[in-house]
Amino acid sequence: MSTPQLNGQVALAPAPAAASPAGTAVEPSWFINRELSWLDFNERVLEEARDPSNPLLERLRFLAICASNLDEFFEVRVAGLQAQLYENLEPQDQPPDGMGPLAQLIEIARRAHDFVGRMYEVWQAEIRPKLLKHGIRLCEPQELTEAQNAFLDDYFERQVYPVLTPLAIDPAHPFPHVHNKSLNLLLRIESDKPHERPRYAVLQVPSVLNRLVPLPEEADGQRRFLLLEDVIGPRLDALFGGYRTTERAAFRVTRNSDLTIQENEVRSSLLSTIEETLRQRKWGAGVRLEISERADEDFLAQLLSASALELEERDVYKVPGPVDLTALAALWKLEGFRDLREPPYEPQMPAVLANRKNVFTAIRDQDILVHHPYESFGSVVQFIEQASEDPQVLAIKMTLYRTADVNPIITALARAAELGKQVLALVELQARLDEESNIDKARMLQKAGVHVVYGIVGLKTHCKAALVVRREHDGIRRYVHLGTGNYNPMTARQYTDLSFFTCHPDFGEDASALFNLLTGYSQGTSWNKLIVAPKHLANRLVALIERERAHAEAGEPARIIAKMNSLVDPTIIETLYRASQAGVRIDLIVRGICCLRPGMPGVSDNIRVISIVDKYLEHSRITYFQNGDEPEVFLSSADWMPRNFRRRVEIMFPIEAPQLKRRLVDGILGVVLADNVKARELQPDGSYRRVPAPGPNEPSIRCQVEFQNMALELCESSPISHPATALGVPAGA
Numbered sequence: 001m002s003t004p005q006l007n008g009q010v011a012l013a014p015a016p017a018a019a020s021p022a023g024t025a026v027e028p029s030w031f032i033n034r035e036l037s038w039l040d041f042n043e044r045v046l047e048e049a050r051d052p053s054n055p056l057l058e059r060l061r062f063l064a065i066c067a068s069n070l071d072e073f074f075e076v077r078v079a080g081l082q083a084q085l086y087e088n089l090e091p092q093d094q095p096p097d098g099m100g101p102l103a104q105l106i107e108i109a110r111r112a113h114d115f116v117g118r119m120y121e122v123w124q125a126e127i128r129p130k131l132l133k134h135g136i137r138l139c140e141p142q143e144l145t146e147a148q149n150a151f152l153d154d155y156f157e158r159q160v161y162p163v164l165t166p167l168a169i170d171p172a173h174p175f176p177h178v179h180n181k182s183l184n185l186l187l188r189i190e191s192d193k194p195h196e197r198p199r200y201a202v203l204q205v206p207s208v209l210n211r212l213v214p215l216p217e218e219a220d221g222q223r224r225f226l227l228l229e230d231v232i233g234p235r236l237d238a239l240f241g242g243y244r245t246t247e248r249a250a251f252r253v254t255r256n257s258d259l260t261i262q263e264n265e266v267r268s269s270l271l272s273t274i275e276e277t278l279r280q281r282k283w284g285a286g287v288r289l290e291i292s293e294r295a296d297e298d299f300l301a302q303l304l305s306a307s308a309l310e311l312e313e314r315d316v317y318k319v320p321g322p323v324d325l326t327a328l329a330a331l332w333k334l335e336g337f338r339d340l341r342e343p344p345y346e347p348q349m350p351a352v353l354a355n356r357k358n359v360f361t362a363i364r365d366q367d368i369l370v371h372h373p374y375e376s377f378g379s380v381v382q383f384i385e386q387a388s389e390d391p392q393v394l395a396i397k398m399t400l401y402r403t404a405d406v407n408p409i410i411t412a413l414a415r416a417a418e419l420g421k422q423v424l425a426l427v428e429l430q431a432r433l434d435e436e437s438n439i440d441k442a443r444m445l446q447k448a449g450v451h452v453v454y455g456i457v458g459l460k461t462h463c464k465a466a467l468v469v470r471r472e473h474d475g476i477r478r479y480v481h482l483g484t485g486n487y488n489p490m491t492a493r494q495y496t497d498l499s500f501f502t503c504h505p506d507f508g509e510d511a512s513a514l515f516n517l518l519t520g521y522s523q524g525t526s527w528n529k530l531i532v533a534p535k536h537l538a539n540r541l542v543a544l545i546e547r548e549r550a551h552a553e554a555g556e557p558a559r560i561i562a563k564m565n566s567l568v569d570p571t572i573i574e575t576l577y578r579a580s581q582a583g584v585r586i587d588l589i590v591r592g593i594c595c596l597r598p599g600m601p602g603v604s605d606n607i608r609v610i611s612i613v614d615k616y617l618e619h620s621r622i623t624y625f626q627n628g629d630e631p632e633v634f635l636s637s638a639d640w641m642p643r644n645f646r647r648r649v650e651i652m653f654p655i656e657a658p659q660l661k662r663r664l665v666d667g668i669l670g671v672v673l674a675d676n677v678k679a680r681e682l683q684p685d686g687s688y689r690r691v692p693a694p695g696p697n698e699p700s701i702r703c704q705v706e707f708q709n710m711a712l713e714l715c716e717s718s719p720i721s722h723p724a725t726a727l728g729v730p731a732g733a
Contacts, residue, residue: 372493380492395423635664
């Protein structure tokens with residue numbers, strides 16, 4: 001069999017959108033707006049911050065996640081809508097719900113203002129008082145003792161004052177540019193001279209210093225902290241000789257941080273173009289202004305009149321507490337206070353790998369499935385590290401989308417190159433908000449002798465694939481790792497994902513073809529196992545859903561279960577509606593954005609949508625099609641979104657070993673669908689409700705805890721065996 005290949009320029013050109021199923025009369029009201037659905041997702045995160053059944057520091061962590069999520073939403077999504085409205089930019093994807101940019105911005109502002117108010121209410125009225133009861137106090141300047149102020153005077157003089165730079169505002173000094181999400185103080189300065197008008201200045205709170213300043217411990221054992229801006233504020237007169245600071249207000253500007261490179265914008269190289277775009281990002285248009293509610297109207301006028309901040313009133317958020325609640329995450333990281341956190345859990349090494357010195361021998365024996373973070377990402381690290389040192393390994397190729405600052409996989413790739421192996425790393429330079437980190441990693445790998453490529457202009461390489469080519473006694477063998485998540489050991493402890501290891505020749509051929517496609521020019525369009533976007537994935541999913549519809553129309557059992565992060569693509573949604581109308585039972589597990597509206601009579605009454613928000617971020621993508629008596633199960637790097645189908649290189653691949661299929665369907669999808677602790681169900685009106693709590697004689701099922709228990713059991717027993725969950729999934733799936 002010849003190796004399947006594609007032309008790098010032709011085959012990866014985005015395929016046209018899959019055709020809508022014939023005969024479907026679609027109404028805009030059948031779709032939930034993407035941006036509003038995202039706000040609903042962040043509401044579910046805030047629910048976890050409010051939930052008294054969660055440990056206190058976990059509630060604080062969820063609150064900080066809410067604030068961080070909102071930052072990125074404004075930087076990218078709101079920024080994009082503002083560009084559409086003010087710069088007449090065309091959206092990449094027209095919203096099927098029919099809302100224009102202005103209508104979306106108005107509704108986003110209405111909801112976001114209310115949401116921000118409730119975030120601060122959770123902090124001020126619920127979490128902060130409870131932290132105090134447990135000996136963690138965020139102090140106010142007026143409550144400090146003389147000894148504490150003396151300590152802070154010394155800290156300010158030695159650590160803070162040398163890095164402060166006050167910037168005057170006057171005819172000779174226009175309003176300074178403030179960097180994206182930097183914390184700043186706006187100051188009103190006065191002198192004792194009669195009739196002299198007040199002056200204004202801006203002072204950036206140094207980001208190189210910890211935002212939470214620990215105070216010396218005292219006999220009561222409390223851990224006390226003061227915000228850095230509250231250390232600086234009372235000591236500002238040292239910066240302005242002959243003047244005194246009469247008022248101050250903390251503020252923060254969020255700027256457009258989206259980075260999209262079109263093919264015609266690339267001049268000399270993709271790397272240099274992205275570096276230049278990153279420099280320009282610091283000057284992105286203002287999108288949101290956060291300011292302390294203590295600021296008077298004169299302060300607000302100073303900010304809004306700044307030439308660089310052309311904001312509407314709806315873009316201003318007055319907050320009744322610390323500007324930027326993400327800073328509170330530092331309290332979650334405090335040593336001790338174990339009773340205020342979830343019980344610790346250490347990821348387990350899968351039994352099929354735990355007692356094997358050679359990972360390649362284990363993969364030759366059987367395909368291996370690893371469920372992160374319940375099972376250790378160390379299995380993936382081991383795969384690359386052993387490949388780097390093994391003298392029989394000839395080549396290593398892999399994609400890198402997001403990586404950690406300290407990543408043993410990067411070190412192993414560099415080591416392999418130094419040992420003379422052929423090593424290829426495709427580093428995606430356009431991984432949003434990780435561009436600078438990826439450029440640094442790419443240069444480090446290049447210095448070590450790794451052949452680094454940056455993908456294809458106009459497409460992000462989002463697939464997760466690694467290929468190891470090894471010389472063995474019976475010839476060359478290819479070992480493949482495919483995953484649903486990034487090669488990042490840090491997020492692998494926080495996200496739920498799946499890893500698949502195989503040395504099946506069909507997967508090996510496809511992996512070689514994939515890397516040839518990404519790095520050069522090739523011909524042909526045949527694949528053995530992989531389904532690749534942007535050429536084939538969307539149309540293949542439509543065909544698989546339509547096949548279930550045909551089974552239902554023929555009176556045969558038909559079932560679809562799909563787990564993903566986001567469901568946005570209108571063609572896929574329309575196809576699911578048609579399948580539902582034909583009687584296909586559809587369960588969707590969608591963590592975040594879901595534009596499908598379930599439960600509409602005659603349209604989607606056979607569709608159920610749930611969302612799991614818990615201590616780990618649900619990130620794995622799994623799809624099950626009953627297909628009569630021949631069930632098929634797929635894993636994928638892609639969510640069901642237009643960008644994944646048409647503007648990214650993604651892969652979907654089948655899991656065919658019977659025991660692994662059973663584990664995915666019964667042991668993962670079935671358990672998630674049975675969750676009655678952290679699951680919320682999407683209602684026809686777009687709201688979410690917690691699934692009914694278990695009755696007095698029913699077990700509580702929290703799927704993430706169940707998976708921890710399963711992993712502990714699996715590391716002690718092999719082969720893998722899971723009981724069916726009695727949810728209507730065929731036991732032989």
